[in-house]
Amino acid sequence: MDPQQQIIDLTRKLNHYNTRYYQDDVSEVSDFEFDQMLKQLKALEDQYPAFMQGDSPTQRVGGTVTKTFSAVYHRYPMLSLDNTYNEQELRNFDDRVRKGLDGEAYEYICELKFDGISLSFTYENGVLVRGVTRGDGTRGDDITTNIKTIRTLPLRVSGEALPPVFEVRGEGFMPISSFQKLNEEMESLGENLYANPRNAASGSFKLQDSAETARRALDCYLYSFITDNDFFKSHEESLLSLKSWGFNVSPGWRKVQTIDEVIAFIHEWEEKRLSLPLATDGIVIKVNSFEQQRELGFTAKSPRWAISYKYKAENKPAVLRFVTYQVGRIGTITPVANLSDLTERTLPYNQVKGVHLSGTRVKRATLHNANELERLGIRLYDTVFVEKSGEIIPKITGVDVSQRESYETKPIVFPTHCPECGHELQRNEGEVAYFCPNDSHCPPQLKGRIEHFIHRKAMNIESLGEGKIELLFDLGLVKTPADLYDLNESNLLGIEKSILNEETGKVKKISFREKTVENILKGIELSKTVPFKNVLFALGIRFVGATVAEKLATYFKSIRALRAATYEQLTGVPEIGGRIAMSIESYFSVPENQLLVERLEQAGLQMETNEKPVEKESEVLEGKTFVISGVFEHFERDDLKEKIEANGGRVLSGVSGKLNYLLAGANMGPSKLEKARKLGVTILSEEEFLAMIANIS
Ligand SMILES: NC(=O)c1ccc[n+]([C@@H]2O[C@H](COP(=O)([O-])OP(=O)(O)OC[C@H]3O[C@@H](n4cnc5c(N)ncnc54)[C@H](O)[C@@H]3O)[C@@H](O)[C@H]2O)c1
Numbered sequence: 001m002d003p004q005q006q007i008i009d010l011t012r013k014l015n016h017y018n019t020r021y022y023q024d025d026v027s028e029v030s031d032f033e034f035d036q037m038l039k040q041l042k043a044l045e046d047q048y049p050a051f052m053q054g055d056s057p058t059q060r061v062g063g064t065v066t067k068t069f070s071a072v073y074h075r076y077p078m079l080s081l082d083n084t085y086n087e088q089e090l091r092n093f094d095d096r097v098r099k100g101l102d103g104e105a106y107e108y109i110c111e112l113k114f115d116g117i118s119l120s121f122t123y124e125n126g127v128l129v130r131g132v133t134r135g136d137g138t139r140g141d142d143i144t145t146n147i148k149t150i151r152t153l154p155l156r157v158s159g160e161a162l163p164p165v166f167e168v169r170g171e172g173f174m175p176i177s178s179f180q181k182l183n184e185e186m187e188s189l190g191e192n193l194y195a196n197p198r199n200a201a202s203g204s205f206k207l208q209d210s211a212e213t214a215r216r217a218l219d220c221y222l223y224s225f226i227t228d229n230d231f232f233k234s235h236e237e238s239l240l241s242l243k244s245w246g247f248n249v250s251p252g253w254r255k256v257q258t259i260d261e262v263i264a265f266i267h268e269w270e271e272k273r274l275s276l277p278l279a280t281d282g283i284v285i286k287v288n289s290f291e292q293q294r295e296l297g298f299t300a301k302s303p304r305w306a307i308s309y310k311y312k313a314e315n316k317p318a319v320l321r322f323v324t325y326q327v328g329r330i331g332t333i334t335p336v337a338n339l340s341d342l343t344e345r346t347l348p349y350n351q352v353k354g355v356h357l358s359g360t361r362v363k364r365a366t367l368h369n370a371n372e373l374e375r376l377g378i379r380l381y382d383t384v385f386v387e388k389s390g391e392i393i394p395k396i397t398g399v400d401v402s403q404r405e406s407y408e409t410k411p412i413v414f415p416t417h418c419p420e421c422g423h424e425l426q427r428n429e430g431e432v433a434y435f436c437p438n439d440s441h442c443p444p445q446l447k448g449r450i451e452h453f454i455h456r457k458a459m460n461i462e463s464l465g466e467g468k469i470e471l472l473f474d475l476g477l478v479k480t481p482a483d484l485y486d487l488n489e490s491n492l493l494g495i496e497k498s499i500l501n502e503e504t505g506k507v508k509k510i511s512f513r514e515k516t517v518e519n520i521l522k523g524i525e526l527s528k529t530v531p532f533k534n535v536l537f538a539l540g541i542r543f544v545g546a547t548v549a550e551k552l553a554t555y556f557k558s559i560r561a562l563r564a565a566t567y568e569q570l571t572g573v574p575e576i577g578g579r580i581a582m583s584i585e586s587y588f589s590v591p592e593n594q595l596l597v598e599r600l601e602q603a604g605l606q607m608e609t610n611e612k613p614v615e616k617e618s619e620v621l622e623g624k625t626f627v628i629s630g631v632f633e634h635f636e637r638d639d640l641k642e643k644i645e646a647n648g649g650r651v652l653s654g655v656s657g658k659l660n661y662l663l664a665g666a667n668m669g670p671s672k673l674e675k676a677r678k679l680g681v682t683i684l685s686e687e688e689f690l691a692m693i694a695n696i697s
C-alpha cells in the first residue's frame with residue numbers, strides 16, 4: 001500500500017480507537033496493538049512528513065471533554081507519556097536524556113504506572129475546590145462532586161508555607177476487588193461488563209449520580225505537585241511532602257542513578273505488582289531534578305524527561321482439552337475453554353494445574369459465544385494462545401495451526417440443548433448468543449432470578465447476598481422469589497455451609513447465626529415498602545430493565561392493569577416496542593409466573609403505584625426539617641424524601657441554624673457534617689431515623 005494511504009488509514013483507525021477508549025470506556029484492541037499501530041504511524045510520518053494528517057493521534061493527547069460536565073481549562077496542560085515495551089528503547093531514552101543534559105549528572109525516580117485515569121485537583125487556601133479529568137490535555141471535565149467521594153483524598157490540607165493555590169495530580173483507579181464486585185453486579189443486571197479496572201474507573205468517575213460513584217469505592221494515588229513558583233527542587237521532594245501533607249502516595253517508588261538500576265526495578269516489579277490490590281500496567285521513569293526537567297522540555301504530547309515502560313501481557317501456548325457450556329442468569333450460554341499446559345497434554349484433567357500466566361495458573365478462558373468459536377477457527381485439542389487481557393481476564397487470542405500436523409484435533413460441536421435442564425436452545429435473530437428459554441425451570445436461571453430480585457436496584461434486600469441465596473436455593477428453601485416471604489427464624493437459624501471457590505481453591509464458610517437471621521428477616525420485611533416500579537423490575541421479565549419498568553409503572557399504575565394489557569396497549573406506550581410487549585405478554589402467560597405474582601401480592605409487596613400527593617402515614621415528623629446527605633442502606637434518596645414527607649416532615653437542601661435534623665448516610669461530605677455540628681443541628685443515622693418512624697409505619 002502506498003504510504004500516504006497507509007497514514008490516512010492508520011490515523012482514522014487510531015482516532016476511532018481513541019474515541020471508543022476515552023468516551024465509551026471500551027477497548028476494541030489491546031493496548032499493545034494500539035501502541036504498535038501508533039508507533040508504525042509515527043515512523044511513517046517521520047519518513048513522509050508531508051502526508052501527516054491534521055488530526056494525527058501522534059500530535060495530540062487522546063481524550064476529549066464530554067457534554068455531560070462543564071469543561072475547565074487546565075492551568076498547566078496535562079500531557080501523556082511516551083511509552084515503550086522494550087529495554088533497548090529505554091536505553092535510547094537514557095541516551096537522549098544524557099545528551100540533552102550535556103553531561104550533567106542526573107537521577108531518575110521510578111514509580112509504578114497505575115492503570116486508571118489521570119486526574120487533577122486544585123487546592124485554594126488549603127481547601128480542595130476542584131477535580132478535573134485530563135480531557136484533551138487543554139480542557140477537562142469538571143467532576144468535583146465525584147472526586148470528593150474518594151475517601152483517601154484530603155478535602156483540606158495544612159502545612160508549613162503551603163502556596164495559596166496549588167494543583168496535585170494523580171491516577172484515579174478502581175481497586176481490583178471493587179472491579180470484580182461491580183462486574184458481578186452488572187452481570188446480574190444483564191448489563192455490559194467492563195473489560196478491565198481502567199475502563200471501569202473511567203466510566204465510574206464520569207457518572208452523573210455521585211452517590212453511585214461513591215458506592216463504587218474509587219481511589220487515587222497522587223504523584224505530582226504543581227504551582228506557579230519553584231516550590232520544590234525535585235520530584236523526590238514533592239513526593240515526600242505530598243505524603244507528609246496526608247496525600248495518598250504509593251510507597252512503591254525508588255530513586256536510582258543509572259538505567260541499569262531502572263531495569264532492575266522493572267524486573268523486580270514484573271511479578272510483584274500482580275499481588276497489588278490495583279491494576280498496574282508498567283513503570284514510569286522520571287528525571288528527578290525539576291531544573292533538568294525544564295532543560296529537557298516537551299514534545300507535542302509528552303515530556304522528554306519521562307517515559308513509561310509497559311509490561312507486555314504474557315501470552316502462552318496451551319492445549320484446549322474440552323469445552324464446557326455455562327448457563328448464565330438470564331439463560332445465556334457461554335462456551336468456556338478448559339485448558340492445560342503443553343506439558344500436561346495427556347495428563348488426566350483432574351491432575352492438570354494449568355498454564356502459568358502473569359502470576360497465576362490459568363485453566364479456563366471464556367470463548368464468549370458460537371461466533372467467537374468460528375472467528376478463532378478453533379478445534380478440540382488445538383494448541384491455542386492464552387493471554388490475560390487487562391492482566392485480569394484470561395482470553396484466547398489465536399490458534400497455532402501448525403501443531404495440527406503433530407496432534408489430532410476434532411471439531412467443536414455446539415450443544416443443541418441446555419446442559420443444565422435439557423431444554424432446546426434458541427438464538428434470536430441478530431444476536432450472537434444462544435440461550436435456554438426455559439426460564440421457569442432451569443436451575444441457574446431460577447437462582448439468577450432470585451439474585452436479581454434482591455438486587456439493590458430491585459427489592460434491595462442487602463442482607464441477603466449471592467452466597468446466602470445459593471445456600472437457600474440448594475437447600476430447597478427458596479426456589480422462587482416468593483419463597484423469601486415464607487422464611488422465618490425457625491427455618492433459617494443454624495444453617496451452615498462451606499463453599500469452595502474453584503478458581504482460587506479458597507473455602508468460604510457461611511453460617512446463619514441469630515444476628516444474621518434477624519438482619520435477613522428485617523431486610524425482607526422492609527422490601528415490602530419498595531415501590532411498584534422496583535417490584536416490576538425485580539420480576540426480571542426479559543427486556544424490562546429499570547427504566548422500562550419505571551415507564552410501565554407510571555403508565556399502567558398496577559400489576560393488574562399491566563397483566564391485562566393487550567399487545568396494542570403495550571406498544572401504545574411511548575418507547576415500548578414490539579420486542580418488549582411480546583416479552584411481557586409471554587411472561588404473564590406462563591402459569592408459574594402468574595402464581596409468583598399472586599404470592600408476592602399476598603405477601604404484601606407494592607403492586608400499584610402510589611401517585612402523589614404522598615399518602616400520609618403519620619404526623620410524627622410534623623414541623624420538622626431534614627437535610628439528606630450521603631448514601632443509605634435501605635433507601636434511595638428519593639424514597640427517603642418520600643418517607644419523610646409521608647410522615648409530615650419537610651426536606652431542605654442546605655444546612656442552616658434552623659434545621660432540625662441532618663440525616664447522615666455513608667460517604668457524606670465532611671464539610672456538611674462539620675457545619676451541622678457547629679450549628680448544633682441534630683445528626684441522625686439511618687437507624688435512628690428508622691426508629692423514629694418505626695412505631696407508626
Ligand atoms: N486499547 C485501546 O483501544 C486504546 C485506545 C486508546 C489508548 N489506549 C492506551 O492508552 C494509552 C494512551 O493513554 P495515555 O495518553 O493516558 O497514556 P498512558 O496511559 O500510556 O500514560 C500516561 C498516563 O499515565 C498515567 N500514570 C499512571 N501512573 C503514573 C505515574 N506514576 N506517573 C505519571 N503518570 C502516571 C497518567 O494518567 C498519565 O496521563 C495508549 O498508549 C494505549 O496503551 C488504548
Ligand SMILES: [Zn+2]
Nearest residue numbers: 418421436442
Ligand atoms: Zn436450561
